[in-house]
Amino acid sequence: MDTPVPSRRNFLQATAGGLFVSASLTSPDTKASDANPGIRMANPLSGDVLRTEAELSPDAQVLKEQPREIPVAGKSEVLVCGGGPAGVAAALAAARAGATVQLIEVAGCLGGVWTAGLLTKILDAENKSGIMAELLQRFAEHGSAVANQTNGTVYDPEVAKFVLEDVCVQAGVKIRLHTRLVGAVTDSNRRVVAVLTESKSGREAWLADRFIDCSGDGDLAAHAGCRFDLGFGEDCECQPMSMLALLTGIDPDAVRPYIRETAPAAKRLLLDLMEEHGLSPSYRAPTLRHLHSDIFSIMTNHEYGVSAFDANAISESTIRARREVHDLVNGLRRIGGPWKDIAVVATAEQIGVREGRRIRGRYQITANDIATGLKHEQSVCTAKFPIDVHALNAHGNKEIDGAFRKGGHQPYDIPYPALIAKDVDGLLLAGRCISGDFIAHSSYRVTGNAVAMGEAAGRAATVSIQQQVMPQELRWDKIKG
Known part of the structure; x- marks a missing residue:
């Protein structure tokens, strides 16, 4: 067998049942053995991976993966x-x-x-x-x-x-x-x-x-x-997801009334401030929290009707939520005063699932x-x-x-x-x-x-x-x- 070339190349071969995916190892210094392919192992040191054997159905709706042994x-x-x-x-x-x-x-x-x-x-x-x-x-x-x-x-x-x-x-x-x-x-x-x-x-x-x-x-x-x-x-409606973020550029003393730990009224004051300046957060109890120095966290959004098991829906909600965070922070910055230097430090890697x-x-x-x-x-x-x-x-x-x-x-x-x-x-x-x-x-x-x-x-x-x-x-x- 020829030594495979270590590059992205065609490895799909037409068969009567659809497509056949080769299971050979991809490393240039390794070639597929005639032995049971299930016993071949991926090599984390060299980067070798065990490729998959599968058949694609004639209507291209199902890929049938062949059985293989899984390492413990x-x-x-x-x-x-x-x-x-x-x-x-x-x-x-x-x-x-x-x-x-x-x-x-x-x-x-x-x-x-x-x-x-x-x-x-x-x-x-x-x-x-x-x-x-x-x-x-x-x-x-x-x-x-x-x-x-x-x-x-x-x-x-x-x-x-x-x-x-x-x-x-x-x-x-x-x-x-x-x-x-x-x-x-x-x-x-x-x-x-x-x-x-x-x-x-x-x-x-x-x-x-x-x-x-x-x-x-x-x-x-x-x-x-x-x-x-x-x-x-019956519709299995779940509570909304929320994207949290870290902020900087705020003087804690200057925004003290809006900080959640200051008083229960802080959320209402922050919402009123946002609405007075044309901002409408999807979470109607926006929460600003002081962590240290000029670093804060904020929760301002709700993503409704998102299934925790739908990767597409979660991806879309994550993108929407992150945009909302940035839009709201940009809006607060335009207010000026103690908010003039506010900026996003980081948004959450994982949207919050309730x-x-x-x-x-x-x-x-x-x-x-x-x-x-x-x-x-x-x-x-x-x-x-x-x-x-x-x-x-x-x-x-x-x-x-x-x-x-x-x-x-x-x-x-x-x-x-x-x-x-x-x-x-x-x-x-x-x-x-x-x-x-x-x-x-x-x-x-x-x-x-x-x-x-x-x-x-x-x-x-x-x-x-x-x-x-x-x-x-x-x-x-x-x-x-």
Whole structure:
């Protein structure tokens, strides 16, 4: 066989069934073997990749990929999918309890909405102990005067990136960034045994004894075949997405009345200022937050009707939202005065997603639980954040009809069984994808609760391995330590 030329070239060959895609390796010093092509491996050092064999249907609507063997990239006792607030806590708790832990994250940093999403404010965290309290202390110690004054709940995303990586590395967690979950495998007993990922290293398999879905959108659970609920009503309407951004060029003292931490009226004052000068943000409660020096964060937009599972829709909403941020900042600059030098430092890498799948668990948290202040003997934490349903559409840009709040709100417990997938074994949940109804989700979804859930899921996963039982066979009040 001739040595292939290392350039972009035609490798599609016409066949009776459509197109055939060659599976030879692309490196000039490697040639395809006559051996089983499935055992050939991509080489991350030389850049070799394993190309795909496939047939294109005659109508060009379907590409049928040929079976191939997938290399096992790692084996751990606990695998955590998603390195956001819940995922970091789950990985830390599992590792500190004695398990070997693999953490897989799609972004180029840990932290999820805290970092890639530029959230800058942690809600419902002050009453939490354990890992949440530890992280707040670290954010305050490494952060600014503002971080200290707010006990770490207003933080610098770059500080968060460093702190989260540091604590995970110190705990012995294996971290894989830039890697997306694309599948899950269950055995004949409906126990999760492996997940599949895609990255620059190609398609890979990861084995573990226990898995924790901290993906936010419940991706691992869905791939494993779990049932789930989504949004509200027959149309599954979900809360809007929002793009956050970092700003500079503002004197904190000169804009103090507009800073969210100054007073509850700050949002209304900022909206009035914008509207007086012809600006109309799609989020009618624009939020300006001071981080340090002349660096601020801002949230000013809503993207309605976007599915968390539609890459095209998310791409379009990201572009729209980023344009809106720049348009609003340019408009503020034209006002002059303290706003004359305002500029965008960065927009979020990931648009903020409020709502995805709610995986069916072994307990479902309901609006009634919030109204009655649920007290549960297997409580992993108490949630105090109120019902917070952002508008489902642009009609008035107001929160959803107040009828949904008629039951009221009291502090309530998040039960351990709500963190255990109902339809498969060996899978725990943490973060906004746990089991709950639409109203309850709008309260427990905030990240202070996500960390506490992750910590519980990580510890439970490790203890279940140590005791050689499935997570649902444990009682949280017996293992919480």
